[in-house]
Amino acid sequence: MNEREVIDWIQKRAPNFGNGVRVGIGDDCAVYRPTAGEELVFTTDFLIEGRHFTQPAYSPQDAGYQALARGLSDIAAMGATPRFALVSLAIPEVAFVKPFYAGLFGLARKYQVTIAGGDLSKSDRVHCDIVVAGSLPAGKAVLRSGARPGDYLYVSGPLGTWKKKPVPRLDLAERVRRDASACMDITDGLSMDLDRLLRASRVTCELTTPPPVRRGATLEDAWHHGEDYELLVASPKxxxxxxxxxxxxxxxxxxxxxxxKGWDHFR
Structure with missing residues (x-):
């Protein structure tokens, strides 16, 4: 396929649930129409071959799934509902396109995320940059900086093992918005992300109970491994x-x- 044929293929198959998107794939920009009292949150993330995944350990479908899942996890941490995504993909071979988007589109349909645009290019290895937009009532975004002395600290599930197909905790987004004073998703290791949340909130903590450990992992893994895609929550409740x-x-x-001691790209 040439570039025009690839774009046509994507445009015909990309999930489109509306979600406020008036103009999607095919124009210079996507156009979104917000509703009264709505606030948008945006996140962006890389997925780079050799850094975040390798082939054949990951199939193209796995890579497409994870590219979107990483962004959806951030949306969940803000207590928001995903609306649309923009996907930029650079690849060595055009044969990578269809299975990659099959994995990504499948997850987008599950959570009713409109794919509103993006970009394509050729590269010596796979690079994907994805932007995901979510919405929530104005003023209700849950930040890292909201934890206060006396709040309880929670994680949303067992930690410690790598997940090829992580499940973003969008099932907890409404509860996070209602009950959390601060939240972030756990991707770089609980020890690293806990430190980030506490520093953002200008507080410290007393640890009372070890985090739950996934089968096959150790407590050390649960603290430092990363790629868990669970939520770290502070709440007065x-x-x-x-x-x-x-x-x-x-x-x-x-x-x-x-x-x-978790993941640091530059350490």
Missing amino acids: RLGKPFHEIGIVRKGRPGSPIPP
Whole structure:
């Protein structure tokens, strides 16, 4: 296929649920019409061959699925509902396109995400940059910086093992928006992301219970492994399942009592 044929193929098959998108694939820009009292949140993420995934350990379908799942996890952490995504893809061979988008489109349909545009190019290895937009009532976005002394700290599920097809916790977005004072998704290791949340909120914490550990992992993995795609939540409320309490927010020097040994791109 040439470039025009690839774009036509994508345009005919890209999920389109409306979601406020008036103009999608095929124009210079997507056009979104917000509703009264609505606020948009945006996230962007890379998926780079050799850095985030390798072939053949990942199929093109797996790569497409994860490219969107990473962004949807961020949307869930804000307490938002996903609306649309923009996908830019650079590939060595055009044969990668159809299975990649099959994986991405399947996940988009599951969560009713409109694919509103993007870009295509050729590269010596696969690079994907995805932008995901979500919406929520104005002023209700849940930030990392909202944790307060006395809040309880929770994780939304067991940690410690790599997930080829992570499940973004969009099932918890409404609950996060209602009950959380701060939230972020756990992608670089709990120790790293806990430190980030506490520093953003200018607090520290007392750790009371070890995090839950996935089968086949160790407690060390649960603290530092990353790629969990669960949520780290601070809340003034006692939360029930699926949340697991791990500590209490305290006044003190900002940061975590556990050294942050998770993933750092530049370390």
